[in-house]
Amino acid sequence: MSNQDDVTRVQQFVAELNQGNLESIRRYIAADFFAYSPAADEPNATEVYYDLTSDLKAAFPDLSVEVQDLRAEGDLLKGQLSLSGTQDGALWEVPPSGTPVTWTVDVSLRPINGRFAIKLENLSVPEILGVLRQIDLVPPPDQMDKPPKYPVVIPEILLKVVFTGQVADKPCNHLSDIKVTEPAVDVCEDCVAQGDIWPALRMCLICGYVGCCDTAKHKHMKQHYEQTGHPLFRSIRMDEGWIWCYEDNAFFSKRTLEKYR
Ligand SMILES: [Zn+2]
Numbered sequence: 001m002s003n004q005d006d007v008t009r010v011q012q013f014v015a016e017l018n019q020g021n022l023e024s025i026r027r028y029i030a031a032d033f034f035a036y037s038p039a040a041d042e043p044n045a046t047e048v049y050y051d052l053t054s055d056l057k058a059a060f061p062d063l064s065v066e067v068q069d070l071r072a073e074g075d076l077l078k079g080q081l082s083l084s085g086t087q088d089g090a091l092w093e094v095p096p097s098g099t100p101v102t103w104t105v106d107v108s109l110r111p112i113n114g115r116f117a118i119k120l121e122n123l124s125v126p127e128i129l130g131v132l133r134q135i136d137l138v139p140p141p142d143q144m145d146k147p148p149k150y151p152v153v154i155p156e157i158l159l160k161v162v163f164t165g166q167v168a169d170k171p172c173n174h175l176s177d178i179k180v181t182e183p184a185v186d187v188c189e190d191c192v193a194q195g196d197i198w199p200a201l202r203m204c205l206i207c208g209y210v211g212c213c214d215t216a217k218h219k220h221m222k223q224h225y226e227q228t229g230h231p232l233f234r235s236i237r238m239d240e241g242w243i244w245c246y247e248d249n250a251f252f253s254k255r256t257l258e259k260y261r
Pocket residue numbers: 171172173174175231245246247248250
């Protein structure tokens with residue numbers, strides 16, 4: 001297909017999405033992620049984007065997608081993706097706020113046999129947090145050390161992209177050091193001793209220490225890493241099981257944790 005055919009095809013996809021046809025995602029979004037192919041036991045890009053878009057469409061029934069300035073650059077298409085809508089439905093446990101939200105981001109598309117792999121470019125974490133704060137998905141900056149208002153569980157793929165800037169796993173040599181995967185307590189005992197509260201709990205996967213997260217007042221898990229050099233922790237909040245490596249700034253999904261159980 002020529003570049004012009006690809007541009008036309010993307011515009012057709014956007015038009016179908018705006019008609020509310022989510023199934024079109026399965027015809028236009030490639031199974032591969034932009035920079036790598038998913039492992040056999042990993043959800044593929046088509047399904048990941050289908051699930052995300054379904055969640056957004058349920059929360060923003062008037063969801064509108066625009067791709068501006070779409071052009072061919074080498075093997076890729078580049079442009080600007082804008083999502084806008086009003087949050088009239090619940091999103092990941094956050095009740096409807098009635099708030100209108102618009103988010104614009106640079107996007108690259110790689111054509112693969114008539115479908116497209118997508119990459120969001122130049123992601124700005126403060127900007128993303130700003131958008132998420134508009135609908136109470138993330139607490140205001142001065143309340144990040146308090147228990148959250150809603151029991152939000154943000155999809156792992158979003159956390160990973162925001163924290164690491166990429167969808168693929170980053171290399172980490174520490175996973176083979178995992179010794180403990182299930183916590184023995186469900187409090188930060190160091191905070192309890194000081195009479196403090198925390199937003200979320202983490203567990204050291206090397207020794208099982210449980211401490212509060214990095215937005216908590218005392219950041220006890222981070223202190224634990226600094227004192228012991230144990231770099232890997234998991235989230236033990238609600239059903240979360242994602243893993244973070246302090247040393248490699250690497251994020252792994254709960255699927256990775258399951259392998260070490
Ligand atoms: Zn590591």
